[in-house]
Amino acid sequence: MKDIRYEIKTRTEKPVLPESLGFGQIFTDHIFEMDYTAEKGWHNHAIKPLANFNMHPATMFIHYGQAAFEGLKAFRQINDDIVIFRADKHFQRLNNSSKRLCMPDVDIPSTIDALKELVNIDRDWIPTKHGESLYIRPFIFGTDPVLGVKPSQGYKLVTMLSPVGAYYPEGFKPVKILVQDDYVRAVRKGLGECKTPGNYAASLLGAEIAKNEGYTQVLWLDAVTLKNIEEVGTMNIYIQFNDEVVTPQLTGGILPGITRMSVLQILKDWNYNVTERVVSVEELFDRHAKGEVLDVFGTGTAAVISSVGEMKFKDRKIFINDGTTGELARKLFAHLTGIHYGKIADEHNWLTRVPVEVTA
Numbered sequence: 070m071k072d073i074r075y076e077i078k079t080r081t082e083k084p085v086l087p088e089s090l091g092f093g094q095i096f097t098d099h100i101f102e103m104d105y106t107a108e109k110g111w112h113n114h115a116i117k118p119l120a121n122f123n124m125h126p127a128t129m130f131i132h133y134g135q136a137a138f139e140g141l142k143a144f145r146q147i148n149d150d151i152v153i154f155r156a157d158k159h160f161q162r163l164n165n166s167s168k169r170l171c172m173p174d175v176d177i178p179s180t181i182d183a184l185k186e187l188v189n190i191d192r193d194w195i196p197t198k199h200g201e202s203l204y205i206r207p208f209i210f211g212t213d214p215v216l217g218v219k220p221s222q223g224y225k226l227v228t229m230l231s232p233v234g235a236y237y238p239e240g241f242k243p244v245k246i247l248v249q250d251d252y253v254r255a256v257r258k259g260l261g262e263c264k265t266p267g268n269y270a271a272s273l274l275g276a277e278i279a280k281n282e283g284y285t286q287v288l289w290l291d292a293v294t295l296k297n298i299e300e301v302g303t304m305n306i307y308i309q310f311n312d313e314v315v316t317p318q319l320t321g322g323i324l325p326g327i328t329r330m331s332v333l334q335i336l337k338d339w340n341y342n343v344t345e346r347v348v349s350v351e352e353l354f355d356r357h358a359k360g361e362v363l364d365v366f367g368t369g370t371a372a373v374i375s376s377v378g379e380m381k382f383k384d385r386k387i388f389i390n391d392g393t394t395g396e397l398a399r400k401l402f403a404h405l406t407g408i409h410y411g412k413i414a415d416e417h418n419w420l421t422r423v424p425v426e427v428t429a
């Protein structure tokens with residue numbers, strides 16, 4: 070792109086990736102960065118070597134949390150093509166988060182073009198094994214060096230890249246969930262719909278308590294009634310009853326997941342009776358007792374599909390499929406990862422191809 074400044078690090082050898090990548094542990098050579106001021110709009114577009122920020126201690130977002138981020142993935146397909154999954158939806162959601170937080174939006178087509186450039190420049194970092202991918206983390210934050218609760222005048226948007234491993238290196242294992250009603254993650258009309266740092270800070274204590282009790286994740290209830298199911302950890306949730314597949318409707322307290330949206334489409338394509346509606350933890354536990362719960366699973370970019378094997382709420386405990394992975398979760402995982410790696414046709418045009426082209 071002609072308005073991007075390129076400062077490309079020269080490498081004599083290809084990067085060597087560790088055998089076990091983990092999640093968010095290692096980063097590629099370059100980032101994309103741009104700055105915003107009211108006078109100039111977005112400017113200073115640059116792709117440059119990853120380096121520490123130099124920031125004033127009063128930088129606004131550190132104190133008042135005016136920031137938002139995204140998480141999406143690029144995959145190396147079986148024919149070596151590089152593709153990004155649903156980039157447009159992720160940047161649209163970033164703009165939605167920014168709007169709620171009084172931050173400027175970005176132009177989606179040119180921001181995706183810049184992302185393609187960045188991914189192409191660091192394409193040797195994209196791992197090759199099935200289940201591995203390049204995690205993409207765009208984020209925006211208020212930069213004014215001023216103490217005072219008001220919207221910042223200046224902003225920075227940065228995109229960084231992290232090669233990540235398969236979420237289930239030892240197979241598709243179900244997780245154990247603790248239903249948490251002592252703490253809530255977010256509240257409707259608050260920031261529940263936004264991918265903003267404060268929501269994750271709010272979730273830490275509940276998640277630590279669950280971990281100490283031997284559970285992998287927390288199931289969050291709505292903050293108003295403490296009865297209705299919202300999400301699980303940093304994933305949306307689906308429940309397959311005997312007559313319908315249900316995901317909680319977007320009430321404002323729930324993060325509208327792109328994987329959730331994709332699963333809705335796939336289930337409709339497969340002619341499942343799928344509904345977005347209010348579903349309470351009581352309905353889930355009561356219908357489980359009647360044998361009407363066939364499967365429970367989470368959806369999110371990091372794990373794609375995460376099967377739920379066990380759930381605990383107060384003194385009640387249920388096992389889904391006797392603690393094993395359900396049929397529908399397995400089918401959806403195979404289908405979505407099939408699309409990612411180019412083994413299944415991308416019927417809905419969810420993939421953006423990253424062409425190999427000379428930049429600068």
Ligand SMILES: *Cc1c(COP(=O)(O)O)cnc(C)c1O
Binds near residue numbers: 304305325326329369
């Ligand atoms: C990111 C996220 C999700 C999942 O969204 P995807 O777009 O599918 O990755 C769900 N819940 C929370 C709280 C999240 O942060």
